[in-house]
Amino acid sequence: MARIVILGGSFGGLTAAFELKRLLGEKADITLLSDMDKFVFIPSLPWLAMGWRKAADITVPLKPILERKGIHFIHGEAKGIDADSAKVVTSLGEIPYDYLVIATGPSLAFEEVPGFGPDKGHTECIFTLEQSEKANKAWNKFLEEPGAIITGSVQGVSCFGPPYEYAFEMDYELRRMEIRHKAPIVFITSEPYIGHFGIGGLRNSKRIMEDEFAKRDIKVITNAVVEEFIPGEARLKDGSKIPFKFGMFAPAMKGVPAVAHLGNPRGFIPVDGKCRHTKHKNIFAAGVAVAIAPPEQTPIPTGVPKTGFMTVKMAKTAAYSIASEISGSPMPASYEMDVLCLMDMGNTAALMKAKPLLPPRQESELKTGVLYKWSKALFERYFLWKIKHGLCNLP
Numbered sequence: 120m121a122r123i124v125i126l127g128g129s130f131g132g133l134t135a136a137f138e139l140k141r142l143l144g145e146k147a148d149i150t151l152l153s154d155m156d157k158f159v160f161i162p163s164l165p166w167l168a169m170g171w172r173k174a175a176d177i178t179v180p181l182k183p184i185l186e187r188k189g190i191h192f193i194h195g196e197a198k199g200i201d202a203d204s205a206k207v208v209t210s211l212g213e214i215p216y217d218y219l220v221i222a223t224g225p226s227l228a229f230e231e232v233p234g235f236g237p238d239k240g241h242t243e244c245i246f247t248l249e250q251s252e253k254a255n256k257a258w259n260k261f262l263e264e265p266g267a268i269i270t271g272s273v274q275g276v277s278c279f280g281p282p283y284e285y286a287f288e289m290d291y292e293l294r295r296m297e298i299r300h301k302a303p304i305v306f307i308t309s310e311p312y313i314g315h316f317g318i319g320g321l322r323n324s325k326r327i328m329e330d331e332f333a334k335r336d337i338k339v340i341t342n343a344v345v346e347e348f349i350p351g352e353a354r355l356k357d358g359s360k361i362p363f364k365f366g367m368f369a370p371a372m373k374g375v376p377a378v379a380h381l382g383n384p385r386g387f388i389p390v391d392g393k394c395r396h397t398k399h400k401n402i403f404a405a406g407v408a409v410a411i412a413p414p415e416q417t418p419i420p421t422g423v424p425k426t427g428f429m430t431v432k433m434a435k436t437a438a439y440s441i442a443s444e445i446s447g448s449p450m451p452a453s454y455e456m457d458v459l460c461l462m463d464m465g466n467t468a469a470l471m472k473a474k475p476l477l478p479p480r481q482e483s484e485l486k487t488g489v490l491y492k493w494s495k496a497l498f499e500r501y502f503l504w505k506i507k508h509g510l511c512n513l514p
């Protein structure tokens with residue numbers, strides 16, 4: 120029986136685990152290791168930070184949903200991988216594997232900017248459950264006595280969407296409370312233009328986003344390098360000093376330490392079209408852990424976002440590739456990088472579509488409408504239901 124070990128219990132790891140079990144049944148012994156004991160629907164973290172969701176609304180415990188399908192769950196941390204002897208070194212001992220799927224997501228690189236981040240710095244973040252809960256507390260306190268807000272993405276960021284959502288949501292909430300005039304918002308980003316998103320823009324996304332920010336009276340600074348955050352002030356490389364009372368910024372990402380030695384200089388895993396490691400043939404990777412080169416060199420370094428939609432597709436490709444080797448079923452087609460995403464905008468939302476992900480493209484689109492806001496809320500419910508029931512084969 121083939122031993123398959125999966126690292127990470129989120130979009131990539133769970134999709135790979137459920138799909139492998141469905142495809143291989145008793146032909147494989149599948150173990151999923153995660154340092155978190157629950158799945159978090161990360162796309163709803165901006166809503167949690169706004170107080171529009173509670174943790175219980177967007178989390179699912181991993182053990183029961185995996186064990187019900189006959190998948191072993193280990194709540195522990197991978198410390199390293201010995202690829203030559205095919206073993207994962209964990210906080211609880213070694214786990215040998217015949218096939219390994221890496222879906223460990225990112226490590227958030229706050230240390231790259233002095234004074235940055237919610238733990239040791241002066242800014243909030245909304246990229247993990249704990250951070251969003253902390254940001255929500257800070258936001259509620261801020262509302263008692265509002266002031267200047269800064270938000271956006273520092274140099275090297277790849278996940279640009281959340282600060283856009285958060286800027287629009289804060290604007291919406293402040294207007295709803297009729298205190299927007301007490302809280303000027305500045306959006307600071309390393310993107311060369313607003314609506315670039317790390318993927319060279321989406322058709323007329325620059326114009327649309329410029330209009331949306333202008334409509335909401337949100338000031339935008341592009342091509343920004345943040346040199347440091349000090350209490351109440353962001354210091355940019357061009358000498359500007361931007362004061363703030365409340366700040367939330369997206370950090371750059373790296374691969375997690377346990378897998379970084381198998382990756383590029385930033386620790387992301389190089390894979391081929393079947394999501395297989397380019398050097399280690401029994402190692403596969405999916406999601407944020409994977410290396411994707413940017414479409415163009417931007418004046419200030421930016422990376423390519425790896426969305427949940429892309430992660431699920433990669434995890435399915437990895438699962439089908441492994442299943443094909445074990446059971447002799449046909450190899451899947453190579454993974455095509457494309458994206459479909461719903462971005463919340465407070466009172467409305469945007470549908471973003473790019474096929475392929477990077478230009479030149481056959482199709483690309485960004486359109487706004489309240490229908491997409493409802494679709495985003497419905498999708499959240501649907502995805503959580505799918506995960507709870509291990510039905511990752513559904514679209």
Ligand SMILES: Cc1cc2nc3c(=O)[nH]c(=O)nc-3n(C[C@H](O)[C@H](O)[C@H](O)COP(=O)(O)OP(=O)(O)OC[C@H]3O[C@@H](n4cnc5c(N)ncnc54)[C@H](O)[C@@H]3O)c2cc1C
Nearest residue numbers: 127128129130131154161162197223224406407426427428
């Ligand atoms: C705020 C926010 C909003 C987003 N909104 C959207 C959206 O609207 N639409 C969209 O498509 N995408 C969105 N994304 C992107 C989406 O969340 C990611 O694409 C997705 O989470 C990637 O899944 P993953 O499995 O690769 O990694 P992750 O979700 O980061 O999960 C990694 C898993 O690995 C575990 N892990 C890490 N290290 C170890 C270790 N050493 N040992 C054991 N376990 C480990 C972690 O605990 C976690 O369970 C958003 C991202 C953020 C941050």
